[in-house]
Amino acid sequence: MMKTSGQKLLVAAALLGFTGVALGAFGAHGLKQTLEATGQLKNWEKAVFYQLVHAVALLALTGRPLPALGKIGGCWIFGVACFSGxxxxxxxxxxIKGLWPVTPLGGLALLAGWAMLAWSAFRQKDA
Known part of the structure; x- marks a missing residue:
């Protein structure tokens, strides 16, 4: 059976949410001492935060009839993979050698998704 864009985004939202919670717990419990010792706890927490925020945002979009739904979701999924990853x-x-463009590229993809959402909502005709 063919999945709709909304169904695919629902699966992606669930996977991002699940892994975000798991990685958050792992960072808070299993890696806390290591992350604190290396001064990386804030980076880990920021990655988890952005991942979970975009999981919830994807979830909110799944039932919306927006023309750019797949593109918005794609930007957010790509953005989370690059930025949080x-x-x-x-x-x-x-x-980190050679990695420097990945984080800002991910951030730009997240921003692009939000911009597309705003534009799509602005252009949508009232029912």
Whole structure:
């Protein structure tokens, strides 16, 4: 059976929410001492925050008949993967050589999704 954009975004929202909570708990309990010792706890917390905010935002969009729904969701999913993913990587001590454009690129993708949402809502005709 073919999934609609809304169904795909619902699955993505659920996965982002689930992994965001799991990574938040892991950072707060399993990695807390390591992250504090390396000064990376704030980066980890920021990554979790942005991931969870966008999971909830995706969830809110799933029932909306917006023409740009798939593009908005795609921007947010890509943005979370790049922005939060790179912050997780840095917080865990991964090498950052060559990684510098990934975090801002992810941030720009998140912003692009929000801009598309505003434009789509503005252009939507009243029912």
């Amino acid at each position: 790179s912050l997780y990587w840095i917080a865990l001590g991964g090498p």
